[in-house]
Amino acid sequence: MPTALTGLSLAEVSTLMETLGQPAFRAGQVLDWVWKKKVGSIEEMSNLPASLRAQLAEKHRLHALDHAQTQGSADTTRKFLFRLHDGRYVESVLIPANPALYGERADRRTLCVSSQVGCAYGCKFCASGLAGFSRQLGPDEIAGQVLAAERLSGERVDNLVFMGMGEPFANYDNLMAAIEILTAEWGLHLGARHLTISTSGLVPRIRDLADHPQQIRLAISLHGATDEVRDQIMPVNRKWKTAELFEALDYWNSRKKQHLTLEYILIQGVNDDLEQAAILARHARRLRAKVNLIPYNKVDGLDWVRPSETRCRAFRDVLKDAGVSATLRLEKGHDIDAACGQLRLKQETSEGIVEAPMK
Numbered sequence: 001m002p003t004a005l006t007g008l009s010l011a012e013v014s015t016l017m018e019t020l021g022q023p024a025f026r027a028g029q030v031l032d033w034v035w036k037k038k039v040g041s042i043e044e045m046s047n048l049p050a051s052l053r054a055q056l057a058e059k060h061r062l063h064a065l066d067h068a069q070t071q072g073s074a075d076t077t078r079k080f081l082f083r084l085h086d087g088r089y090v091e092s093v094l095i096p097a098n099p100a101l102y103g104e105r106a107d108r109r110t111l112c113v114s115s116q117v118g119c120a121y122g123c124k125f126c127a128s129g130l131a132g133f134s135r136q137l138g139p140d141e142i143a144g145q146v147l148a149a150e151r152l153s154g155e156r157v158d159n160l161v162f163m164g165m166g167e168p169f170a171n172y173d174n175l176m177a178a179i180e181i182l183t184a185e186w187g188l189h190l191g192a193r194h195l196t197i198s199t200s201g202l203v204p205r206i207r208d209l210a211d212h213p214q215q216i217r218l219a220i221s222l223h224g225a226t227d228e229v230r231d232q233i234m235p236v237n238r239k240w241k242t243a244e245l246f247e248a249l250d251y252w253n254s255r256k257k258q259h260l261t262l263e264y265i266l267i268q269g270v271n272d273d274l275e276q277a278a279i280l281a282r283h284a285r286r287l288r289a290k291v292n293l294i295p296y297n298k299v300d301g302l303d304w305v306r307p308s309e310t311r312c313r314a315f316r317d318v319l320k321d322a323g324v325s326a327t328l329r330l331e332k333g334h335d336i337d338a339a340c341g342q343l344r345l346k347q348e349t350s351e352g353i354v355e356a357p358m359k
């Protein structure tokens, strides 16, 4: 299946126009219809000759995603379910303003974007990892989620977090191609500083992003401050130990001004003892990272338990007392952590869309 227009860069659209015997300015016109005017079909690109529209429509789809379903409403978190050309599904979550988070302005909207269908990393607490990995998303399917969310909501998305389904760093080339489109002047023109990639810790890619010229933010799903704890819940830690991970984060700091975010899900009896908090505090201080504490959200079929509020607060206080900037949100439902990061594979049956069976 050729890439939809939402996955092509200016250079690629220019080459396409050239092969169709069109003048160079046509590339800009096409991209303007896609990203600025946000049209629903190639037919609507009214300043292109009809013959060109016909040729384009023959070769390329405009959009890579079909909207299947929306959950939620305008003043809450909305979850969009999209059907892909091969019948698989992917989700994005549009989150209303949450000034407590990432220092957004009060009127900002954040979209949580998926990078893969499923995830191969199999973290023991995560819904996205449960059913395993299906396939990579193309640049058209990644960038297309943002365009689709804007078209469906009629609202402008200001912040992106790559915290949906999948491990973005395991789909690095497609991710970066999508980011080029999303940040380009001719594209959605989002500021790189408003993009956050979250990774479970793929060390070589952390170094790659540290060397990348754009000021994209990085969040690390740490969830344990020692190998002992991380090994229990995150298979990725068998490949890259915490020492290597922290070394890569030092490298990040040597290359970047943006502060890192360390994400830490609190799971009772697994990673919530105050000794872990003290070790986490030492690392966070040295790395000048802020810590985002996320009380575990229940996933059907998994037995992990969220610690008590008292324990969550005590854990946060160890960080605060050590001078680390730490956030802990105990309210449920509304915020990013409750909605994002727990997306689960869907599949179609005769009864409609159901959650994929768990292993």
Ligand code: SAH
Binding pocket: 119, 125, 126, 127, 162, 163, 164, 165, 166, 167, 168, 198, 199, 200, 220, 221, 263, 265, 294, 295, 296, 297, 298, 299, 337, 340, 341, 342
């Ligand atoms: N694969 C990347 C991007 C997905 S981000 C990563 O792991 O960073 C998804 C975020 O939601 C991660 O921080 C993940 O650890 C977190 N998450 C997964 N399951 C969760 C759960 N049950 N409760 C709270 N957070 C969860």
Ligand code: SF4
Binding pocket: 119, 120, 121, 122, 123, 126, 127, 128, 129, 130, 164, 165, 166, 167, 200, 221
């Ligand atoms: Fe994959 Fe991230 Fe879930 Fe781990 S937490 S299984 S890396 S999506």
